Amino acid sequence: MEPRITGKVFVLGDNIDTDQIIPAEYLSYNPALPEERRQFGRLALSGVPLAQSGLPKGNCRFVQEGKFKTDYAVILGGKNFGCGSSREHAPLAIAEAGVKVVVAEFYARIFYRNSINGGYLVPLETPSRLVEQFSTGDEVEVDLAAPAITNRTTGKSFALSPLGQAGPIILAGGVFEYARKTGLLAR
Amino acid sequence: MAMTMTEKVLARHSGAKSVVAGDNVWVNVDVLMTHDICGPATIGIFEEEFGKNAKVFDPDKVVIVPDHYIFTADTKSHRNLEILRDFAKRHQIRYFYDADFVKGEGVPKPYLSAAQTAFKGVCHVALAENGHDRPGEVLIGTDSHTCTAGAFGEFATGVGNSDAAFVMGTGKLWLKVPATMRFDFVGPVPPYIMGKDLILHTIGLIGTDGATYRAMEFAGEALMSLNIDERMTLTNMAIEAGGKNGIIAPDALALAYVRGRTKKSFEPVFNDADASYFSRTTIDVSKLEPTVAQPHSPDKAATARSLKQVKIDRSYIGSCTGGKVTDFIAAACVLKGRTVKIDTYIVPATTSVDMALDAVKVEGQSLRQIFQAAGCKIGPASCAACLGGPADTFGRANAAINVISTTNRNFPGRMGSKEAGVFLASPLTVAATALTGHVTDPREYYSGAKAVGLVQ
Numbered sequence: 001m002e003p004r005i006t007g008k009v010f011v012l013g014d015n016i017d018t019d020q021i022i023p024a025e026y027l028s029y030n031p032a033l034p035e036e037r038r039q040f041g042r043l044a045l046s047g048v049p050l051a052q053s054g055l056p057k058g059n060c061r062f063v064q065e066g067k068f069k070t071d072y073a074v075i076l077g078g079k080n081f082g083c084g085s086s087r088e089h090a091p092l093a094i095a096e097a098g099v100k101v102v103v104a105e106f107y108a109r110i111f112y113r114n115s116i117n118g119g120y121l122v123p124l125e126t127p128s129r130l131v132e133q134f135s136t137g138d139e140v141e142v143d144l145a146a147p148a149i150t151n152r153t154t155g156k157s158f159a160l161s162p163l164g165q166a167g168p169i170i171l172a173g174g175v176f177e178y179a180r181k182t183g184l185l186a187r
Numbered sequence: 188m189a190m191t192m193t194e195k196v197l198a199r200h201s202g203a204k205s206v207v208a209g210d211n212v213w214v215n216v217d218v219l220m221t222h223d224i225c226g227p228a229t230i231g232i233f234e235e236e237f238g239k240n241a242k243v244f245d246p247d248k249v250v251i252v253p254d255h256y257i258f259t260a261d262t263k264s265h266r267n268l269e270i271l272r273d274f275a276k277r278h279q280i281r282y283f284y285d286a287d288f289v290k291g292e293g294v295p296k297p298y299l300s301a302a303q304t305a306f307k308g309v310c311h312v313a314l315a316e317n318g319h320d321r322p323g324e325v326l327i328g329t330d331s332h333t334c335t336a337g338a339f340g341e342f343a344t345g346v347g348n349s350d351a352a353f354v355m356g357t358g359k360l361w362l363k364v365p366a367t368m369r370f371d372f373v374g375p376v377p378p379y380i381m382g383k384d385l386i387l388h389t390i391g392l393i394g395t396d397g398a399t400y401r402a403m404e405f406a407g408e409a410l411m412s413l414n415i416d417e418r419m420t421l422t423n424m425a426i427e428a429g430g431k432n433g434i435i436a437p438d439a440l441a442l443a444y445v446r447g448r449t450k451k452s453f454e455p456v457f458n459d460a461d462a463s464y465f466s467r468t469t470i471d472v473s474k475l476e477p478t479v480a481q482p483h484s485p486d487k488a489a490t491a492r493s494l495k496q497v498k499i500d501r502s503y504i505g506s507c508t509g510g511k512v513t514d515f516i517a518a519a520c521v522l523k524g525r526t527v528k529i530d531t532y533i534v535p536a537t538t539s540v541d542m543a544l545d546a547v548k549v550e551g552q553s554l555r556q557i558f559q560a561a562g563c564k565i566g567p568a569s570c571a572a573c574l575g576g577p578a579d580t581f582g583r584a585n586a587a588i589n590v591i592s593t594t595n596r597n598f599p600g601r602m603g604s605k606e607a608g609v610f611l612a613s614p615l616t617v618a619a620t621a622l623t624g625h626v627t628d629p630r631e632y633y634s635g636a637k638a639v640g641l642v643q
Contacts, residue, residue, distance in 0.1 A: 032231020
């Protein structure tokens with residue numbers, strides 16, 4: 001993982017549940033098959049009601065029609081990001097679309113585990129609410145080491161919460177690598 | 188060191204004498220459950236990480252329950268069943284409840300009777316009915332509503348595919364011990380109140396993130412006066428408040444239920460008298476009113492009475508939380524001798540609940556007869572439209588309609604179209620609404636002397 005992620009930010013509100021991240025009708029695609037796994041990038045965040053997609057204005061698609069990758073580098077959300085079902089397809093879809101860092105006030109537990117145990121995303125948390133400080137399309141930089149997020153469009157910088165106990169699993173790249181590193185699994 | 192039930196189960200399964208909330212522990216898993224939409228990817232990760240010829244940690248502890256996308260013409264869903272069949276065969280999985288009637292193309296013809304199929308239906312109810320939910324154990328499943336099994340005093344939680352693949356290969360999972368939020372339900376249960384009202388009220392109090400990372404323990408004489416179906420309605424929806432697990436101390440009723448379904452021995456655990464809780468909340472059930480969660484969040488609680496002006500296009504009674512025998516008895520009590528005014532879908536959670544529609548009678552008529560006479564559409568056991576699913580799913584909301592449902596989740600798009608509005612309510616309230624076409628307090632149509640879910 002690059003220590004600094006730069007690019008455009010995609011802003012969402014509170015309680016973005018896994019049905020909004022990847023609607024259930026697409027769960028028959030099997031991520032174990034590369035051609036089907038690709039589809040999740042195309043479909044990422046396609047369940048978000050358009051008015052709430054890409055705040056503050058909304059009506060903004062995360063992935064353009066016909067594309068498999070997003071033009072955005074970072075997702076910024078509010079409270080309880082990833083609530084709802086346990087589908088690992090949710091962080092996987094975001095990662096397939098090309099986003100490796102999500103910043104939110106806090107996460108639903110299973111989404112958080114899936115993000116780090118599957119090695120898809122770095123789920124960073126914000127000590128205060130940032131959703132109103134960013135507009136979709138603003139240029140941002142996320143410094144994973146600090147950790148911090150800077151809005152290059154407005155010039156404002158915000159400290160993010162340390163990764164804490166999950167840090168070693170994120171740095172290892174997921175639960176399997178972590179277990180191998182710590183000797184629980186044979187290499 | 189005094190512990191809660193949740194702490195005790197995790198201590199015992201991690202080899203520690205005691206644990207406290209916040210500890211990270213590796214636990215030994217008693218049952219790993221997966222189904223048709225997360226199983227194939229879990230198997231993919233398992234084979235990638237452990238090797239194509241690796242063995243599962245224990246073929247008798249991996250339970251595979253196809254239930255989500257069964258009655259659909261979607262070819263990928265059929266293919267996913269084949270992946271499960273191949274895996275179950277290669278690994279000699281003892282408990283594989285195959286939808287064996289799904290063969291070839293098109294929407295499969297359903298089972299004729301529970302006796303003629305290995306298929307069971309919705310995993311969380313099937314696990315309980317078939318003796319896989321046992322007090323004092325650890326049950327991990329690739330479904331967020333795995334927390335349902337906590338109704339039997341065990342630690343049960345949902346995980347993703349990577350965690351499940353890890354368990355499949357090692358039998359272990361790392362978990363952070365959650366602090367317990369305890370909810371005591373007191374007072375007599377009014378006739379018009381059901382388990383669903385208790386949990387919708389509770390989620391309304393604390394919000395969809397009110398129990399994030401925590402255990403929700405349900406207790407109190409009102410709760411314990413309710414039957415197993417009703418208790419499962421509460422533990423099922425712990426996840427809707429963000430809870431890691433829901434748990435209820437097993438009483439004589441719960442122990443007898445489990446002993447009637449498994450020969451395996453188990454060791455129940457109970458709270459220590461001086462266990463410490465994150466919080467304690469007492470809810471007087473006698474003061475509750477029939478409760479509805481409005482779109483698009485399970486915590487947007489309101490009384491059914493206050494939503495009288497809301498027009499509803501469809502009623503739906505089904506799912507792991509709202510498609511059990513007690514749920515259908517409640518609906519039948521309201522619908523008997525009456526005709527529904529809006530489309531009303533009946534989806535039994537499991538094949539055994541489906542058979543109960545014929546066997547169980549309300550005032551001399553079977554549940555099925557009552558529903559048919561009322562004009563309901565009755566489908567076979569499965570998750571069906573609770574989570575939308577493929578476009579041809581029975582009961583799926585394919586347009587911008589208002590649905591009132593006994594299911595557990597109502598975020599945008601949950602039952603299909605993201606323009607649809609889903610209202611969550613008890614089967615009494617959903618059935619009463621089916622008669623009028625607007626949100627209806629069940630007291631207008633149900634005047635029974637006691638709560639439907641009371642232990643007989």
